Amino acid sequence: MYSNKHILKISYPIFLSLLAQNIIQVIDTAFLGRVGEVELGASALAGIFYIAVFTLGFGYSMGSQILIGRRNGEKNYHQISDIVVQGLLVLIPAALLLIPVMGYVSDRWLPYMFESKEISAAVNEYLDWRFYGLVFAFTNTMFRAFYIGIAGTKILTYNAIVMALTNVLFDYLLIFGHFGFPEMGIAGAALASVISELVSTLFFIIFALRKVDLVKYGFTKIRIQLSVVKQVLSISVFMMAQYLLSVFVWLLFFVFIEKLG
Secondary structure: OOOHHHHHHHHHHHHHHHOHHHHHHHHHHHHHOOOOHHHHHHHHHHHHHHHHHHHHHHHHHHHHHHHHHHHHHOOOHHHHHHHHHHHHHHHHHHHHHHHHHHHHHHHHOHHHOOOOHHHHHHHHHHHHHHHHHHHHHHHHHHHHHHHHHOOOOHHHHHHHHHHHHHHHHHHHHHHHOOOOOOOOOHHHHHHHHHHHHHHHHHHHHHHHHHHOOOOOOOOOOOOOOHHHHHHHHHHHHHHHHHHHHHHHHHHHHHHHHHHOO
């Protein structure tokens, strides 16, 4: 029997890692509050829009996490790499496709969603940089799925701390233009978030190369297996839809608030 202490030891890093995107958004909001009201409001709206897109990758990773946990419980460790690799082969191209698509959507459609032209312009300025982080954010969801699935969650705490500190540092440098960095305002907040997600990805990769038994989990053989993708999608597609819908409702709520002034 697992004790409550043992369960908490495994679960609290998971909870912290799930808040990673929200933590980034809170940090951006804290810094942009010193820039102006337009930037503050725009960052909140743009952040929700970004998270809505992010939930697509997150939902897929949840299906992968379920299968990884199952393989780990069955002690079929060598099959875990197939799930992780297929997830990366799906999510990274998906992110690369979403960057121009969502850039087009934000340029063409978002201006009609907002009453204020200043808010609309600031939202677009933020998202023009922020969407580049999807590649790293989607990659990070698969690393989280892997570590949670094998119950190696301690790394998630360290990663969340590194991610948050990186975001604070580059928000300070890029929003206000300190130490020779350009003063970018709301665009600097978006770029800082992208950099923090990149650092998070590098942290996960370095940890895996140094601490994870890659042979045990089958990472010596990398291959394309569409059957694994199909199996993951059969689990995750409904979660993807659920997460997207729940965040989209919040986005509509804040858009209505903005239109009311």
